[in-house]
Amino acid sequence: MFNNFSSSEVKFVIYIGLLALCQCVLIRAQQFEAPEPEEDDTVTVLNGSTLYTGNISLCNNVANRVFLPYVGDCKKYYLCWDGEAIEKQCNKNYEFNARNQSCSFPDKANCMPKCESYNLTSFRYDRTCTKYVLCYYGIPVLRECQDGLQYNAETDRCDFPQHVDCVDNECMRLGDAVELLYLPSKASCSQYFLCARGVAVKSTCAKGLYFSTSCNCCDYPNRSACQIPALKRNIQPFSRMPLRGADVICPRHGAHFYAHKSRRDAYYYCVEGHGVTLDCTPGLWYDANVQECREPEKILKA
Numbered sequence: 001m002f003n004n005f006s007s008s009e010v011k012f013v014i015y016i017g018l019l020a021l022c023q024c025v026l027i028r029a030q031q032f033e034a035p036e037p038e039e040d041d042t043v044t045v046l047n048g049s050t051l052y053t054g055n056i057s058l059c060n061n062v063a064n065r066v067f068l069p070y071v072g073d074c075k076k077y078y079l080c081w082d083g084e085a086i087e088k089q090c091n092k093n094y095e096f097n098a099r100n101q102s103c104s105f106p107d108k109a110n111c112m113p114k115c116e117s118y119n120l121t122s123f124r125y126d127r128t129c130t131k132y133v134l135c136y137y138g139i140p141v142l143r144e145c146q147d148g149l150q151y152n153a154e155t156d157r158c159d160f161p162q163h164v165d166c167v168d169n170e171c172m173r174l175g176d177a178v179e180l181l182y183l184p185s186k187a188s189c190s191q192y193f194l195c196a197r198g199v200a201v202k203s204t205c206a207k208g209l210y211f212s213t214s215c216n217c218c219d220y221p222n223r224s225a226c227q228i229p230a231l232k233r234n235i236q237p238f239s240r241m242p243l244r245g246a247d248v249i250c251p252r253h254g255a256h257f258y259a260h261k262s263r264r265d266a267y268y269y270c271v272e273g274h275g276v277t278l279d280c281t282p283g284l285w286y287d288a289n290v291q292e293c294r295e296p297e298k299i300l301k302a
């Protein structure tokens with residue numbers, strides 16, 4: 001009978017009841033925590049010791065038998081063969097010299113930089129013409145310019161080839177015999193490169209003549225197929241922009257690129273949770289599909 005309980009017994013029951021309630025509240029409270037961003041197990045955690053290549057293939061756009069440097073290890077290099085990058089290493093303590101495609105003494109090798117600073121920087125991926133390494137928060141991420149655009153180390157951006165004129169991706173060390181390779185300039189019809197033993201040297205035709213790929217010689221312009229669209233440069237003199245944050249929420253891990261909220265010629269870059277705003281070369285727009293800056297016509301056509 002209920003009315004037979006003493007008051008102390010009632011208190012005890014209430015006490016047990018409260019205890020159970022508290023525990024229940026505690027357990028339920030544990031279920032309510034601020035949600036964390038959904039991240040699957042395949043998420044890539046990037047660090048400064050490995051170049052993150054994403055789905056960019058190193059030897060894409062690089063001729064057979066061209067050697068590429070290796071970011072992060074001066075002794076190593078790659079041989080490009082049918083689009084594959086085959087890892088190689090210099091003997092002894094020699095280091096790879098991308099300029100003349102050989103293993104050299106370390107003080108003569110000009111090894112590629114590392115992403116040492118936490119600031120935003122980028123550097124040319126030597127010998128590729130189109131690729132570059134983007135550094136932010138010390139993490140190296142490989143990038144590739146689209147549609148024949150080339151990386152311009154003076155402006156840190158993908159640019160029209162007329163302003164870069166790089167042919168290093170086509171100039172291989174052909175073998176022991178001195179074989180010469182003629183490569184047309186991308187900047188001027190009257191110029192060409194002579195590629196010998198992996199080093200491309202620029203030459204100029206006699207006045208009034210154009211380089212012609214059909215004879216590998218300088219010829220009358222009407223006998224040369226050279227056509228380089230004249231470009232009016234509307235870029236300001238080289239100036240490094242001060243760092244601007246990105247007004248987007250960056251995923252905690254990986255490298256991500258997003259279209260800018262209001263500008264077509266800019267985009268956001270997030271690496272390991274750190275965001276920054278980047279600008280395209282004037283005349284180019286950011287294309288979210290290829291995650292690079294391109295000519296507006298190319299984006300509209302796609």
Ligand SMILES: *[C@@H]1O[C@H](CO)[C@@H](O)[C@H](O)[C@H]1NC(C)=O
Pocket residue numbers: 045046047048049050
């Ligand atoms: C850096 O990341 C790579 C894979 O992205 C991994 O193999 C390597 O062990 C990591 N290094 C360090 C020091 O965490």
Ligand SMILES: *[C@@H]1O[C@H](CO)[C@@H](O)[C@H](O)[C@H]1NC(C)=O
Pocket residue numbers: 054055289290291
């Ligand atoms: C991988 O490359 C394809 C084109 O080859 C591109 O459409 C895709 O967006 C790329 N993915 C990433 C994550 O960069």
Ligand SMILES: *[C@@H]1O[C@H](CO)[C@@H](O)[C@H](O)[C@H]1NC(C)=O
Pocket residue numbers: 097100102104105108109
């Ligand atoms: C390559 O260039 C370096 C630095 O100029 C030089 O020391 C080396 O001898 C060159 N190697 C060849 C094979 O030309």
Ligand SMILES: *[C@@H]1O[C@H](CO)[C@@H](O)[C@H](O)[C@H]1NC(C)=O
Pocket residue numbers: 117119243
């Ligand atoms: C990084 O950027 C800050 C601010 O823009 C600057 O003061 C500093 O010197 C830079 N550090 C390096 C190593 O470039």
Ligand SMILES: *[C@@H]1O[C@H](CO)[C@@H](O)[C@H](O)[C@H]1NC(C)=O
Pocket residue numbers: 220221222223
């Ligand atoms: C090309 O131009 C040169 C010099 O202007 C001229 O002598 C020659 O006849 C031209 N050739 C042709 C096929 O038009």
